[in-house]
Amino acid sequence: MATLSRELEKLFFENNHLQQSEAGELIATPSNFPNNQLPNDRVKVTLSDLLALAGERTFGFLFVLLSFPSALPIPAPGYSVPFGMAMLLLAGQLLVGRDEPWFPKSWQNHGFDVNKVRQVLKVGLPWLRRIESIS
Secondary structure (H helix, E strand, O other): OOOHHHHHHHHHHOOOOOEEOOOOOEEOOOOOOHHHOOOOOOOEEEHHHHHHHHHHHHHHHHHHHHHHHHHOOOOOOOOHHHHHHHHHHHHHHHHOOOOOOOOOHHHHOOEEEHHHHHHHHHHHHHHHHHHHHHO
């Protein structure tokens, strides 16, 4: 199995093709394009697309993502509660034996601008590679 960092890099930084939704907007999902690649055009990527890419690593990916704000060198009051509650909900789903996390449909279908996701990944991929190297 390829590392998540490699799959994200391949998906967001290599060329590919788009598919148009029923509403007429351009959408990119892993099943819509060859070799799991996103186009350079502006499109939206949904939360369910990102979680599908993580595969069996979904819970770990979400725990790492939600724990990053707590690792900031300068503490900000109030942010630990929402992130901690989200982690508690994920942990509860693991305790009841779910194979993948459940999210409301509105969250699953929420779109993120690809260009913004790429900006986040440019900063986050080196850190993800470091985490993968020790795990």
